[in-house]
Amino acid sequence: MEREKEILRTHIAGHHMKQTRQREVILEAFLKAGGHVSAEELYYKVSKRASSIGLATVYRTLGLLCECGIAQQREFGEGRTRFEIVHEYHQHHDHLICTKCGKIIEFENPNIERLQEKVAKDNDFTVYTHKLEIYGLCSECK
Amino acid sequence: MEREKEILRTHIAGHHMKQTRQREVILEAFLKAGGHVSAEELYYKVSKRASSIGLATVYRTLGLLCECGIAQQREFGEGRTRFEIVHEYHQHHDHLICTKCGKIIEFENPNIERLQEKVAKDNDFTVYTHKLEIYGLCSECK
DNA sequence: ATATCTGCAAATTGTTTGCTGACGA
DNA sequence: TCGTCAGCAAACAATTTGCAGATAT
Numbered sequence: 001m002e003r004e005k006e007i008l009r010t011h012i013a014g015h016h017m018k019q020t021r022q023r024e025v026i027l028e029a030f031l032k033a034g035g036h037v038s039a040e041e042l043y044y045k046v047s048k049r050a051s052s053i054g055l056a057t058v059y060r061t062l063g064l065l066c067e068c069g070i071a072q073q074r075e076f077g078e079g080r081t082r083f084e085i086v087h088e089y090h091q092h093h094d095h096l097i098c099t100k101c102g103k104i105i106e107f108e109n110p111n112i113e114r115l116q117e118k119v120a121k122d123n124d125f126t127v128y129t130h131k132l133e134i135y136g137l138c139s140e141c142k
Numbered sequence: 143m144e145r146e147k148e149i150l151r152t153h154i155a156g157h158h159m160k161q162t163r164q165r166e167v168i169l170e171a172f173l174k175a176g177g178h179v180s181a182e183e184l185y186y187k188v189s190k191r192a193s194s195i196g197l198a199t200v201y202r203t204l205g206l207l208c209e210c211g212i213a214q215q216r217e218f219g220e221g222r223t224r225f226e227i228v229h230e231y232h233q234h235h236d237h238l239i240c241t242k243c244g245k246i247i248e249f250e251n252p253n254i255e256r257l258q259e260k261v262a263k264d265n266d267f268t269v270y271t272h273k274l275e276i277y278g279l280c281s282e283c284k
Numbered sequence: 285a286t287a288t289c290t291g292c293a294a295a296t297t298g299t300t301t302g303c304t305g306a307c308g309a
Numbered sequence: 310t311c312g313t314c315a316g317c318a319a320a321c322a323a324t325t326t327g328c329a330g331a332t333a334t
Contacts, residue, residue: 124281132274139266
């Protein structure tokens with residue numbers, strides 16, 4: 001929480017941008033939501049809590065959070081983009097997605113990562129990033 | 143090719159739908175394109191080859207092809223949906239995507255599949271499907 | 285004959301942008 | 310003060326839908 005605020009502050013300072021109330025509110029709401037929110041969902045939370053912050057501002061601020069490494073975009077096949085928190089000590093993680101209730105579970109698996117590296121190497125590919133999503137029913141929905 | 147035409151014909155017959163020239167043309171163009179096309183790209187190919195088939199028809203037909211298992215949707219983080227061919231003897235495959243030239247390489251890796259199953263089991267999850275995409279530079283682009 | 289298609293244009297959805305007044309440094 | 314920001318509405322892009330005439334069965 002404090003860490004992220006600090007990151008944002010530093011990024012803003014270093015890019016002749018300005019610290020604004022809206023940016024603070026949106027960042028707080030985003031962190032409080034725990035990630036995996038869409039822009040519209042976050043807009044909703046933010047609107048409820050406070051003033052008349054526009055959807056465009058939410059989009060712009062989420063873009064900003066991605067730029068400074070606090071958030072990251074993901075598309076799960078739903079048409080809309082979701083944003084998740086980049087945790088400090090977490091390394092890359094992947095997702096289990098319940099197709100019924102929409103719950104998203106994160107997991108990390110170094111073995112899978114290693115096999116992916118191998119596949120890339122076999123194909124003479126330089127990996128930038130990857131994503132793995134497993135769709136199905138969670139324990140509660142099946 | 144013939145196999146896919148047959149599947150489509152059977153599906154149409156079994157759903158009181160109608161065999162039309164457009165559907166044939168679109169299926170042929172889709173197969174000939176070899177998959178990984180977007181609706182608009184396919185529309186383009188189809189338009190060139192023949193008559194005034196509308197974009198909406200391409201969308202509707204691609205939906206139909208997905209329903210009868212000939213095609214499958216994928217979203218690579220570009221905003222638009224791509225459609226790929228479901229091959230008869232291929233089992234599930236994943237993708238290496240070159241972020242520079244856009245080339246898509248398919249691969250299969252049973253070990254990764256197995257590890258995914260394990261992750262799902264550990265989380266008490268019933269898997270429907272999954273997707274794995276590795277983004278980076280291909281041999282020619284790096 | 286009749287129900288399903290098609291093409292077109294209009295509607296939707298998610299997201300971005302231009303503009304003008306507001307505001308932080 | 311001055312440049313960046315916010316809110317709003319309009320613009321956009323990808324996809325879907327409604328409608329009226331066309332066409333398989």
